Amino acid sequence: MSIDTAELPDPEGPEDRPAPAGNPGWLSDDELSFVRGRLPVVYVEAVPVRLDGLGQVIEVGLLLRSTPDGVMTRALISGRVRYGETLREALFRHLENDLGPMAFPQMPTALVPAQIAEYFPMPGISSFVDERQHAVSLVYVVPVTGTCNPRQDALEVSWMSPEEALAPDTLDELPGGRGALLRQALSTVGY
Amino acid sequence: MSIDTAELPDPEGPEDRPAPAGNPGWLSDDELSFVRGRLPVVYVEAVPVRLDGLGQVIEVGLLLRSTPDGVMTRALISGRVRYGETLREALFRHLENDLGPMAFPQMPTALVPAQIAEYFPMPGISSFVDERQHAVSLVYVVPVTGTCNPRQDALEVSWMSPEEALAPDTLDELPGGRGALLRQALSTVGY
Amino acid sequence: MSIDTAELPDPEGPEDRPAPAGNPGWLSDDELSFVRGRLPVVYVEAVPVRLDGLGQVIEVGLLLRSTPDGVMTRALISGRVRYGETLREALFRHLENDLGPMAFPQMPTALVPAQIAEYFPMPGISSFVDERQHAVSLVYVVPVTGTCNPRQDALEVSWMSPEEALAPDTLDELPGGRGALLRQALSTVGY
Amino acid sequence: MSIDTAELPDPEGPEDRPAPAGNPGWLSDDELSFVRGRLPVVYVEAVPVRLDGLGQVIEVGLLLRSTPDGVMTRALISGRVRYGETLREALFRHLENDLGPMAFPQMPTALVPAQIAEYFPMPGISSFVDERQHAVSLVYVVPVTGTCNPRQDALEVSWMSPEEALAPDTLDELPGGRGALLRQALSTVGY
Numbered sequence: 154m155s156i157d158t159a160e161l162p163d164p165e166g167p168e169d170r171p172a173p174a175g176n177p178g179w180l181s182d183d184e185l186s187f188v189r190g191r192l193p194v195v196y197v198e199a200v201p202v203r204l205d206g207l208g209q210v211i212e213v214g215l216l217l218r219s220t221p222d223g224v225m226t227r228a229l230i231s232g233r234v235r236y237g238e239t240l241r242e243a244l245f246r247h248l249e250n251d252l253g254p255m256a257f258p259q260m261p262t263a264l265v266p267a268q269i270a271e272y273f274p275m276p277g278i279s280s281f282v283d284e285r286q287h288a289v290s291l292v293y294v295v296p297v298t299g300t301c302n303p304r305q306d307a308l309e310v311s312w313m314s315p316e317e318a319l320a321p322d323t324l325d326e327l328p329g330g331r332g333a334l335l336r337q338a339l340s341t342v343g344y
Numbered sequence: 345m346s347i348d349t350a351e352l353p354d355p356e357g358p359e360d361r362p363a364p365a366g367n368p369g370w371l372s373d374d375e376l377s378f379v380r381g382r383l384p385v386v387y388v389e390a391v392p393v394r395l396d397g398l399g400q401v402i403e404v405g406l407l408l409r410s411t412p413d414g415v416m417t418r419a420l421i422s423g424r425v426r427y428g429e430t431l432r433e434a435l436f437r438h439l440e441n442d443l444g445p446m447a448f449p450q451m452p453t454a455l456v457p458a459q460i461a462e463y464f465p466m467p468g469i470s471s472f473v474d475e476r477q478h479a480v481s482l483v484y485v486v487p488v489t490g491t492c493n494p495r496q497d498a499l500e501v502s503w504m505s506p507e508e509a510l511a512p513d514t515l516d517e518l519p520g521g522r523g524a525l526l527r528q529a530l531s532t533v534g535y
Numbered sequence: 536m537s538i539d540t541a542e543l544p545d546p547e548g549p550e551d552r553p554a555p556a557g558n559p560g561w562l563s564d565d566e567l568s569f570v571r572g573r574l575p576v577v578y579v580e581a582v583p584v585r586l587d588g589l590g591q592v593i594e595v596g597l598l599l600r601s602t603p604d605g606v607m608t609r610a611l612i613s614g615r616v617r618y619g620e621t622l623r624e625a626l627f628r629h630l631e632n633d634l635g636p637m638a639f640p641q642m643p644t645a646l647v648p649a650q651i652a653e654y655f656p657m658p659g660i661s662s663f664v665d666e667r668q669h670a671v672s673l674v675y676v677v678p679v680t681g682t683c684n685p686r687q688d689a690l691e692v693s694w695m696s697p698e699e700a701l702a703p704d705t706l707d708e709l710p711g712g713r714g715a716l717l718r719q720a721l722s723t724v725g726y
Numbered sequence: 727m728s729i730d731t732a733e734l735p736d737p738e739g740p741e742d743r744p745a746p747a748g749n750p751g752w753l754s755d756d757e758l759s760f761v762r763g764r765l766p767v768v769y770v771e772a773v774p775v776r777l778d779g780l781g782q783v784i785e786v787g788l789l790l791r792s793t794p795d796g797v798m799t800r801a802l803i804s805g806r807v808r809y810g811e812t813l814r815e816a817l818f819r820h821l822e823n824d825l826g827p828m829a830f831p832q833m834p835t836a837l838v839p840a841q842i843a844e845y846f847p848m849p850g851i852s853s854f855v856d857e858r859q860h861a862v863s864l865v866y867v868v869p870v871t872g873t874c875n876p877r878q879d880a881l882e883v884s885w886m887s888p889e890e891a892l893a894p895d896t897l898d899e900l901p902g903g904r905g906a907l908l909r910q911a912l913s914t915v916g917y
Contacts, residue, residue: 180573188570191562193616195575195671207432208451234575236669239653239661241398259450260399262485262533263458264653268913269646269673271621279621280916287618289577289671291651294453340841340913342453343853371764379761382753384807386766386862425766427860430844430852455844459722460837460864462812470812471725478809480768480862482842531650531722534662589814590833623780641832642781644867644915649836676835724835 178235189286196290197244198270199230200338201252203312204296210342213318213335214301215327216251217309225308227326229335231290240264240291248295252310253302258295266291267341270334281330294338315344369426380477387481388435389461390421391529392443392488394503401485401533404509404526405492406518407442408500416499418517420526422481431455431482439486443501444493449486457482458532461525472521485529506535560617571668578672579626580652581612582720583634583679585694592676592724595700595717596683597709598633599691607690609708611717613672622646622673630677634692635684640677648673649723652716663712676720697726751808762859769863770817771843772803773911774825774870776885783867783915786891786908787874788900789824790882798881800899802908804863813837813864821868825883826875831868839864840914843907854903867911888917 180188188194201214216228232247234240241260248258270290272283301310317323319339324332371379379385392405407419423438425431432451439449461481463474492501508514510530515523562570570576583596598610614629616622623642630640652672654665663672683692699705701721706714753761761767774787789801805820807813814833821831843863845856874883890896892912897905 184573188574190618191566192570192574192618193577193620195577202453204451204453206451207430207436208453209432210453234671236573236575237655237660238575239398240651240671241400245398259487260395260397262393262395262399262401262487264534264651265532265647265649266651267454267647269622269648271646273619278619289616289622296450296453337913337916340910341456343455343910375764379765381809382757383761383765383809384768384811386768425862427763427765428846428851429766431842431862455842456838456840457842458838460813460839462837464810469810480807480813528722528725531719534719584835586833586835588833589812589818590835591814592835621780623782627780641869642777642779644775644777644781644783644869645840646916647914678832678835723838725837 178237193287193289195234196231196272196288197234197240197247198290198292198334199244199248199258199295200267200292200335201230201248201256201258201295201297201301201310202342210294210296210315210339210344212312213315213339214252214297214310214312215318215323215335216303217311219308226328227323229292229327229331230295233288244293244295248297251303252297253300253304255299256297256301257299258297261293261295264291267294268292268334268337272329280333283329292334292338294342315339319344369428384478384480386425387422387463387479388425388431388438389481389483389525390435390439390449390486391458391483391526392421392439392447392449392486392492392501393533394489395487401487401506401530401535403503404506404530405443405488405501405503406509406514406526407494408502410499417519418514420483420518420522421486424479435484435486439488442494443488444491444495446490447488447492448490449488452484452486455482458485459483459525459528463520471524474520483525483529485533506530510535560619575669575671577616578613578654578670579616579622579629580672580674580716581626581630581640581677582649582674582717583612583630583638583640583677583683583692584724585680586678592678592697592721592726594694595697595721596634596679596692596694597700597705597717598685599693601690608710609705611674611709611713612677615670626675626677630679633685634679635682635686637681638679638683639681640679643675643677646673649676650674650716650719654711662715665711674716674720676724697721701726751810766860766862768807769804769845769861770807770813770820771863771865771907772817772821772831772868773840773865773908774803774821774829774831774868774874774883775915776871777869783869783888783912783917785885786888786912787825787870787883787885788891788896788908789876790884792881799901800896802865802900802904803868806861817866817868821870824876825870826873826877828872829870829874830872831870834866834868837864840867841865841907841910845902853906856902865907865911867915888912892917 202210203212205211218226218228230247230251234243270281271279272281272288274284276282303310393401394403396402409417409419421438421442425434461472462470463472463479465475467473584592585594587593600608600610612629612633616625652663653661654663654670656666658664685692775783776785778784791799791801803820803824807816843854844852845854845861849855876883
């Protein structure tokens with residue numbers, strides 16, 4: 154399968170869905186563009202996993218997204234934290250957005266994440282690049298127990314063994330250095 | 345309620361239940377006594393909790409145990425790791441022993457625990473005392489989703505709010521410094 | 536000692552010091568005010584500590600600040616992460632700002648912090664309140680090995696034993712719920 | 727370089743050095759052999775690293791050991807925790823044993839390690855194998871600031887970049903699955 158990671162869709166472009174009127178957390182295109190050039194943006198990211206009966210990770214879920222021009226790319230669950238929104242609310246919102254309402258994620262009990270990732274628009278500052286913004290991301294490994302039905306623009310959640318997920322070919326399909334991030338997140342659960 | 349923590353039962357006294365013949369992990373009284381004086385013993389401990397829909401801890405479970413002479417004492421879930429047994433197996437075994445088969449604990453995805461506790465038979469070396477042994481304990485916060493039916497010698501699992509669990513009176517009812525350990529474990533989930 | 540925590544100075548008011556011209560990370564008063572109402576702001580915080588030879592925390596440093604109207608208040612080291620700045624750079628900048636250039640902090644090897652704190656301008660959403668903004672803060676315990684000479688507006692770094700730092704009277708002197716945060720941070724190092 | 731990892735020396739064989747008379751933590755060959763077959767043994771392991779001024783790991787130290795029959799093998803710093811010894815004391819003792827008295831390690835402030843490793847004598851139970859014993863190991867990343875002069879049987883501490891340390895050829899030179907452990911430990915510091 155050919156996966157072009159050069160052009161990424163903005164999965165939230167500009168915002169995943171409008172918030173109720175008057176919610177200061179929802180930003181217009183212009184506002185989002187302005188603040189993205191002034192402040193690091195807080196993100197949450199999640200690696201969905203399936204567990205055996207003793208809590209060992211046995212499967213890893215990766216999103217398969219198509220860009221506006223039809224190119225496929227792999228992704229973690231990822232999205233920004235809005236003004237006034239707690240980290241737990243943001244994480245749950247993005248899990249539900251990307252996995253559907255029947256995924257039944259086991260939300261983390263601790264806010265301290267598995268990994269912290271820093272994204273910069275310019276390469277070379279950290280391991281991770283996001284052309285849109287400077288983002289500081291809290292990355293969680295999140296077990297899901299239900300059925301995943303991703304929203305429209307994520308065509309598929311593909312489940313694979315940790316070994317398959319960590320194969321160099323798979324890691325390379327995650328853009329912006331997120332292959333290394335997936336590897337770091339899975340190392341916290343023994344891989 | 346008056347709770348005397350001076351005399352503790354050995355909840356495993358000497359071993360919670362016999363292992364199949366030939367299992368080197370099960371030790372006779374004499375063997376256990378010998379090795380306990382030669383090596384630090386590996387323990388797992390768990391603080392059972394209940395969560396709201398976003399993963400926030402809303403209730404904490406404490407065991408209420410009666411000593412052989414009828415005195416009540418509070419306890420965390422706690423037990424040693426046997427030779428040949430994985431940490432996950434030991435944690436699950438002790439959770440099932442103390443909470444029953446219908447507790448449905450959410451086993452941790454990562455082996456790195458919320459806290460490490462060192463117990464010594466003599467006070468003053470660390471914050472924690474265990475008159476029976478030198479133990480190194482891996483302490484986890486474990487959400488349970490089902491119904492808890494403790495085995496016979498633990499009369500009750502009492503559920504309380506995190507604030508009640510952290511009240512000085514409650515913490516004092518945990519022997520051997522385990523009140524401080526409960527406080528440390530709950531601080532990892534935001535309390 | 537009477538410490539009024541009702542009115543806090545903005546220790547960065549509006550920004551601790553100007554950045555070089557053209558640095559998009561430095562914001563004017565109006566810009567900072569605008570973005571603070573639109574996005575959660577990324578913060579780093581640090582609890583400075585002194586260690587014994589085996590790495591055990593034996594002293595905790597708390598800043599003693601005077602507000603513009605002369606009231607004293609205790610504080611952790613704390614400040615925002617600028618656009619384009621790494622977390623390590625921000626942490627080091629704020630440590631140097633508040634402890635002086637001869638403090639020789641032992642910077643953390645891992646970016647995953649001891650605790651994550653969420654501040655909201657309105658009370659009740661999380662444990663922590665910051666009237667100025669919604670902030671997501673990464674909190675580190677940072678050993679210092681040198682001599683601390685705080686900048687002008689922090690009159691003093693007072694060093695005390697962990698027990699003194701955790702006394703209810705001391706914790707109450709930290710505004711916005713930061714007493715609980717100090718307690719949580721020190722629990723990761725065994726207190 | 728040809729490195730045979732099939733036959734490993736016991737770096738403590740049977741014990742690194744005698745303890746003072748009457749110390750129950752020191753075991754004779756027979757005693758150590760007996761307890762090793764009855765209980766999991768507590769270990770500490772360390773990955774020595776060098777940092778830049780902001781705390782980023784820039785070099786990784788690996789021990790180069792020769793077996794009794796002259797074969798070279800790579801190793802992490804590793805050793806058991808004795809009866810009555812704290813984890814900090816054991817970690818410091820093994821660091822000094824393997825790096826010499828002038829290494830000036832920055833001991834960890836928190837006891838919670840970067841990774842937990844379980845070793846079993848029989849392969850297939852966990853990722854890690856130790857033919858001598860069932861061990862539960864707490865693995866730390868430890869910055870050193872001084873000069874390393876290993877004791878006699880470790881011929882060399884070789885320093886290399888994180889990228890070199892993580893090269894498959896280097897990881898393969900660590901026996902018993904410890905290559906994966908080194909990878910997991912370095913992922914906690916951003917690699």
